[in-house]
Amino acid sequence: MAKTATKKAPARKAAATKATKAPAKKAAAKTTAAKKPAKAAASKTSAKTAAKAVKKPVKAAASSNGILTLRNIADVLSEAHELPKRQANEMLTQVVELIAKSLKKGDxxxxxxxxxxxxxxxxxxxxxxxxxxxxxxxxxxxxxxxxxxxxxxxxx
CATH class of the missing domain: 4.10.520.10 (IHF-like DNA-binding proteins)
Known part of the structure; x- marks a missing residue:
């Protein structure tokens, strides 16, 4: 049991460090692209292919009884956008809360x-x-x- 807990901890750290390093890499790429025009074209094409890779087709959420729940939607979104399921679920919960507040105001x-x-x-x-x-x-x-x-x- 203790071994499995220690194995999961580095994976979480690695995911967290990758997420924090990604904006730094983008900023570094922008500064180098401005200095060297030849590399700017190459980075634009790689950015386009990366954008295409992110836009995966959204598959239908699997529901056993024919009812689509927020959790099913969160699962599909987490897979499509490579987010943790918990984060996708929290985002959808906040959207629902925002809609409820707006309706209470009469919007x-x-x-x-x-x-x-x-x-x-x-x-x-x-x-x-x-x-x-x-x-x-x-x-x-x-x-x-x-x-x-x-x-x-x-x-x-």
Whole structure:
């Protein structure tokens, strides 16, 4: 048990040091590219190939019961962008919190390609109790409405 714990620790350190060294390498590449124009063209082509490598096709999230959860989405994003699953999960959680705060303020949220989320006010009205048939007052309330984007409607 102790041996496996010691083996994992260096891997974490290596990943952390790679992440911290990456911006330094980019900055160094920019300064050398400015000094030597011949190498600038080579670095641009390598940057393009690196960008293509990052843009992997996003596979459908695997869900056993036909329900896509935030955790499934986080798993797919972590694989596509080479992030830790925990970090992808935290990012999605923060997005959900941001959307909830905006809706509480009454803002519209436009997610291009998906649709618009907004809060709609429902006026007080008279309804009927379905068991007894007697009239019942229904209070005014606020509801969250979602209007799907045209592209999404057409694709479905």
């Amino acid at each position: 519209k949220i436009r997610l291009s390609g998906l649709g618009i989320l907004q809060v709609r006010k429902r006026a007080a009205r008279m309804g009927r109790n379905p068991q007894t048939g007697e009239p019942v007052k229904i209070k005014a309330s606020k509801k969250i409405a979602f209007r799907a984007a045209k592209d999404l409607k057409e694709s479905i």
